[in-house]
Structure formats: C-alpha cells, structure tokens
Amino acid sequence: MRGLTPRFTLLKDLPFGVIATARAARAPYDFVSRYFATPYGIDEDPVTGSAHCSLAPYWSGVLRKTRFVAWQASARGGELQVALQGDRVRLAGYAITVLKGELTA
Numbered sequence: 001m002r003g004l005t006p007r008f009t010l011l012k013d014l015p016f017g018v019i020a021t022a023r024a025a026r027a028p029y030d031f032v033s034r035y036f037a038t039p040y041g042i043d044e045d046p047v048t049g050s051a052h053c054s055l056a057p058y059w060s061g062v063l064r065k066t067r068f069v070a071w072q073a074s075a076r077g078g079e080l081q082v083a084l085q086g087d088r089v090r091l092a093g094y095a096i097t098v099l100k101g102e103l104t105a
Helices: 049-063
Strands: 018-023 031-037 042-045 067-072 078-085 088-092
Touching: 018 049, 031 049, 049 067, 049 078, 049 088
Parallel strands: 031 067
Antiparallel strands: 018 031, 031 042, 067 078, 078 088
C-alpha cells in the first residue's frame, strides 16, 4: 500500500476521491488503506474517517467480522478502531485538531 504512486494529474479530473485498500499483511491490523482527495485539492488525506465508514461494510463482508483495527498508510499514517453496528460505523483513535470554529445559522 505504501508503494502506491498515484498519478495526481489524472486523479484531479475525477468527480470523487479514491480509496485504495488491502488486507493487512500482519497483526494487529485487519486492513490498510489510503485516500486520495485530489479533486478536492488534497492529494492525500492523512487519516480519513469518512473513508473508513465506507470500508467497514466492505471488509465486514470479506473478513466476516464487524470490528477492525485499521491503518491508513499515508506519510503521517494513523490507526483507527472501526466497528460496524447495523447501518452505523463507530470510529475511534487519536485525532489532531486542525481547526476550531463556530457555525451559526
């Protein structure tokens, strides 16, 4: 997964981001991923919760389980605990606050 060399010039023309994923080669991880958000101005997102919400149902079908330890293999990287609970996905892990603000109606 770390060896992927995306062609960002081609990815930028897509109308969506791209998730790459594979079964993990070793414990404690169940699967690994990378997320390329080039159409949104971000070549690679370091750790992407929304991508893992999509990956949970997929890996549940493949691995026949509902709880996972995942690794996003970006340059920074990050570990996520992922739990599929019906039509919901619960995520846990460490986060870095990059922006604080307040939205008003």
